[in-house]
Amino acid sequence: MKDLEEILAIALDVGREASNILRSYYHETIEDFNLKVQYKDNEPVTVADVAVSQYILESLQTALGNEDFTYISEETYQLQSAQMCAPSWVWIIDPLDGTRDFIEKTGDYAIHIALVKETRPVLAVVAVPEAEKLYYATKGGGTFVETSAGCVPLQVSSDKKIEDLTLVVSRSHRNERLNYLxxxxxxxxxxxxGSVGCKIAAIVEQQADVYISLSGKSAPKDWDIAAPELILTEAGGQFTHFDGTPLQYNTGDINQWGGLLASNGQHHQLLCSEAQKALSEFTSA
Structure with a gap:
């Protein structure tokens, strides 16, 4: 198998071209433009989701093959899930995170590409096409952002009082429990x-400090979280369950149930405790 740096170079190339494809749909520059929006589990799916999913999967499989890796993409998961048996190396892909924002043209959409070994991410690429930025990280190698000006390392904010931290929140996916918390x-x-990838990008760019996900009838999926998590943690942040336990992927259940908290790490434990306390109060009210 290729080493991690070689694999990262391949994933970066794929992320760059996937960004170009999404931008062509977003700016309606492709021939016979029609997003053909459909709904799957109450979530929108467009032809852009499907086209980019197909491009990423075919590109990675052509470069890396199927012998060492399994591939999970949001748009093809149902087809692949029956074959899953918790392999050691898994690509977890969200070809378009933030489809609602893509349709509504807020610009807050992203591409997530993560390589997971056993249950933890070791390589991540998060592309934010409208910002023309490509965030990437490898386990133990730090987080970087690539722009037209080059690549620079990123580090989360520090030395803020807890009351001065900024929460990054969703425009949608809100409910009474989360609002109370x-x-x-x-x-x-x-x-x-919008997108989780864009939220985490805001934290590593020091434009925000905290993000909270709270599952209800549904939960975020592995492809929503895996790549953004490594981008955050390699920049010095933390991303855990409210009880402090690490997130796990490739477990046979793609849902990330419960409360998840991402932060710059500075007041992480206290914020987790406060979140648990607020949830307990809401439940007993």
């Missing part, structure tokens, strides 16, 4: 951003 945290500054 957010209202009872010691930090009340908020910034609305």
């Amino acid at each position: 957010l209202q009872h945290l010691p930090c009340q500054n908020q910034k609305s951003i």
